[in-house]
Amino acid sequence: MIGNDLVDLRQAAIESNWKRKGYLAKICTPEEQRFVLEAPKPDEMLWLLWTMKEAACKIVQRKTGTRSYEPLNFCCGLLNIEQTKASGTVSYFKDSFLVKSELKNTFIHSVAVSEMKDFEQLHLQYLQPDTAYKAAFNNLNSLYHLTGTLSGIPELTHQVTGRKHAVSISHHGDYLAIIYSDSLLLAD
Amino acid sequence: MDREIMDREIIISAIKEVAAPYTQDKEALDQLGEHTSFITDLKINSANLVDIVLDLEEKFGIEIDNDSMSKMLDVKSTLDVIEGKLTEK
Numbered sequence: 001m002i003g004n005d006l007v008d009l010r011q012a013a014i015e016s017n018w019k020r021k022g023y024l025a026k027i028c029t030p031e032e033q034r035f036v037l038e039a040p041k042p043d044e045m046l047w048l049l050w051t052m053k054e055a056a057c058k059i060v061q062r063k064t065g066t067r068s069y070e071p072l073n074f075c076c077g078l079l080n081i082e083q084t085k086a087s088g089t090v091s092y093f094k095d096s097f098l099v100k101s102e103l104k105n106t107f108i109h110s111v112a113v114s115e116m117k118d119f120e121q122l123h124l125q126y127l128q129p130d131t132a133y134k135a136a137f138n139n140l141n142s143l144y145h146l147t148g149t150l151s152g153i154p155e156l157t158h159q160v161t162g163r164k165h166a167v168s169i170s171h172h173g174d175y176l177a178i179i180y181s182d183s184l185l186l187a188d
Numbered sequence: 189m190d191r192e193i194m195d196r197e198i199i200i201s202a203i204k205e206v207a208a209p210y211t212q213d214k215e216a217l218d219q220l221g222e223h224t225s226f227i228t229d230l231k232i233n234s235a236n237l238v239d240i241v242l243d244l245e246e247k248f249g250i251e252i253d254n255d256s257m258s259k260m261l262d263v264k265s266t267l268d269v270i271e272g273k274l275t276e277k
Contacts, residue, residue: 007235015210016235022245026238026257050235067227069237070258172233 001188002118002166002181003058005051006109008173009043018046027053027071035079047108048086048101049076055112056090056097058168062153086110107175111168121182129176137178144180156180199270203263206243210236222264237261244270250277 018024024033024046032049039045053074061067076099079088086101090112100119101110113119125140127133137146144165148154156167166184170177204220211217211230226232226240241252241260250273252260259265 012235015233016239018235020239020242022242023238026241026254054234067261068258069234069261070254071238072254073258 001059001062001114002122002168002179002184003055003062003112004110004168004170004177004179005054005058006107006170006172006175006177007047007051008107008175009047010106011173012047013043018043029072029075032076035076044103044108048081048103048110051101051108051110052076052088052090052099052112054170055099055110055168056092059097059112059114060092060095107173109170109175109177111179118181118184121184123180123182125178125180127176127178129171129174133171133176146178154178155186196267196271199267200263202247203244203266203270206240206247207232210239220263222267223262225262227261240266248274250274 024036028036028049035049036042036045053071053076056074073092075091077089077091080086081103084103086103088099090097090099097112097114098116098119099110099112101108111122111124125137127136134146143159145157145159146154146167147157154167154169156165157163158165164186165180165182166186166188167178167180200220200222204217207220207226207230208217210232213231216224216229216231224230226237227234232240237260241257244266245252248270250270252269252273256269256273260269
């Protein structure tokens with residue numbers, strides 16, 4: 001299974017005041033709080049951790065079929081940041097996920113998978129976040145057909161085999177990211 | 189009116205007031221009821237759910253623990269959490 005999450009940094013700066021009293025402690029473990037407070041760019045670190053948690057959360061939600069709001073139960077670890085790329089792990093009780101992230105000046109995008117091999121044959125498509133994004137995706141990709149709603153669960157159908165492939169969509173502010181897999185199916 | 193129903197209505201209007209600054213969807217906010225979801229109906233960003241939890245803590249003078257927060261995705265469960273915390277006090 002795959003999951004992604006994107007934060008538009010400009011939008012986040014307007015929408016969220018993570019420095020307000022009590023905020024950080026509600027979403028970050030003591031270790032993660034230290035990562036944020038000691039980082040050269042605390043905002044970037046916070047939203048990196050947040051997208052990692054949210055990307056992993058999407059996998060858990062699909063597995064269990066239920067939604068829950070428990071950022072503290074998703075624990076980020078083994079963080080490795082190199083300029084515009086980051087990697088790490090997110091653990092959720094007995095489950096563990098691998099995450100790769102892109103750190104841009106204007107946004108952060110994280111992708112979570114269950115196993116290292118799931119990163120292979122994974123595609124990433126950035127699109128304009130307007131209502132026609134599905135049509136735009138389908139114009140660019142003749143092999144797959146994307147359906148579903150912006151708030152609902154997306155479905156990606158292979159045009160030759162008819163099989164449903166693993167797909168995850170995230171949008172925030174000015175950005176929208178779609179990830180999908182050539183090898184993983186929706187049910188995997 | 190039954191005291192319990194009245195209390196629930198007061199709490200719902202407090203939830204509505206707290207949620208208002210975080211939603212752009214005024215129509216969904218006007219129609220807010222027990223079954224309203226913060227994320228799917230009010231289109232509130234998940235990072236702002238923390239703000240709603242913190243605002244409700246301040247408003248009611250309660251402390252919302254991690255387990256309670258995990259359920260607070262819609263008005264009904266938020267109402268239940270607040271009622272529970274208020275009776276504990």
